[in-house]
Amino acid sequence: MQAIADNLYVLIITGIAGSFLLVVSFIVIQVRNQNKFLKQRAQLQQVELQHQQELLKTVIVSQEEERKRIGQDLHDDVGTALSNLRIIIEMFNLDTVASRADFSTSSKRLIDKVIQDVRHISHNLSPPGIELYGFMGALEELCEFITLSGKLHIHIDNQAGVAPDELSQAASISLYRVMEELLNNTIKHADANRVDITFATTQDSMLVSYHDDGKGMAPEVRQGKGMGQKNIESRLGIIDAGFTITTAPGKGFTMHITIKKQKG
Amino acid sequence: MLPFSYYYQAVIVPASICVPISVAAFNFSNTYRPMRIVLLYLIVSGSINLIAILNSHSNNLPLLHLYTVVEFVLLMLYFISINNNRQVLNVSYILMAVFPVLCIINVIFFQSKFQYNSYVRPVEGIILIGYCFLYFYNSTEVEMTDTWASKPFNWVNTGILLYFSCSLFLFIFSNVIHLTLSREAKTFMLNLHDTLVLIMYILFAIGFSKCKRSPTISMS
Helix, strand or coil: CHHHHHHHHHHHHHHHHHHHHHHHHHHHHHHHHHHHHHHHHHHHHHHHHHHHHHHHHHHHHHHHHHHHHHHHHHHHHHHHHHHHHHHHHHHCCCCCHHHHHHHHHHHHHHHHHHHHHHHHHHHHHCCHHHHHHHHHHHHHHHHHHHHHCCCCEEEEEECCCCHHHHCCHHHHHHHHHHHHHHHHHHHHHHCCCEEEEEEEECCCEEEEEEEECCCCCCHHHHHCCCHHHHHHHHHHHHCCCEEEEEECCCCCEEEEEEEECCCC | CCCHHHHHHHHHHHHHCHHHHHHHHHCHHHCCHHHHHHHHHHHHHHHHHHHHHHCCCCCCHHHHHHHHHHHHHHHHHHHHHCCCCHHHHHHHHHHHHHHHHHHHHHHHHHCCCCCCCCCHHHHHHHHHHHHHHHHHHHHCCCCCCCCHHHCHHHHHHHHHHHHHHHHHHHHHCHHHHHHHCCHHHHHHHHHHHHHHHHHHHHHHHHHHHCCCCCCCCCCC
């Protein structure tokens, strides 16, 4: 009987110790997991914040670069032409017939150049084609211009009907700029011959697919995003559009953009 | 001179209930319904313990039968107040009604009021352990915003889980221990039980100290 009692004593103590160990382990694991999760989330938020700051920095830098370029264009083209015009006016001699004819021709030529330069700068600032011909018209004009320059052959396939022209003004301009940036990147870096731009539509979004047959790039190159790509990301972020990029060395570059259709 | 165990069981551990009650009173303006139920449980529990100590010269086990019912009902009210799930609430109300009836049936037909209620007290323990695990399970489902340690319910549920899990063997074998073990072994077992109670009170006190206004109820 004593042996049974001793045995029971040991069994109960063992049971209590086992339960204690189990509960403590359970709680420790729970605390550890929860803290780990919170730490990971904080890290993720930090990365996200850093990314947002980088995008903001890109926007500011791009804006400054754009201003610098406009200033330079105005100074170099318009300013120079107007200075030349001033010299011509100063040198003009009313008495000679030859000088009068020269004056008229030179002045008209310079004024035409100023008009063309101003148009060029203003076109760069806000593509007039979007307002006049809609998004597709403006894009076709841009592609035609590049194709005519012989740098690239661009093929547009619109399976989305009027959907691209129904985009809001902000979305149209952003998408136009993204296309401009993509084409610019293809010309500068891809060594491509052909670009295919496809527009398609689903019930609630518009899909834009951009593909060039250039040399593509390795993932590690893509990680170090350049200013152009950050610009694209930032512009698409502003209009709440999603995108995916597929590229590999020798496989060209493909970007799929999804833009949500505006309701109502 | 009385041994240390006497002071430990009759003075130190019963008096330690004042620690969570004091913390709760000090932080009362920040406490909310579930924590106030825990405070009520501590006050009722302390009062019954005090009566039991004052009646320790005679068999005070009938108080344990009453204590089991009161403890179960109050802790169930606590779990109900931190629970939003309709089905769980329905089951909780049924358990709250059925368990006291079981205790009465037990005392009438199975175990005398002068014996340990070793049939119903383990049942109580198992149910409360289940509710603790349900709380921890659900707390992983909701979005975590604060650290584990900053949530008062985590501390209270850990206290309940630790006490009832470890004491389960003592509850099951309480009559056997009383009848078969030596006096020293019984004293050791009681000291062990009282240590678990002490740990639970300390965890409750930490829980009360963590109370802040606008809590997030983390069970669904």
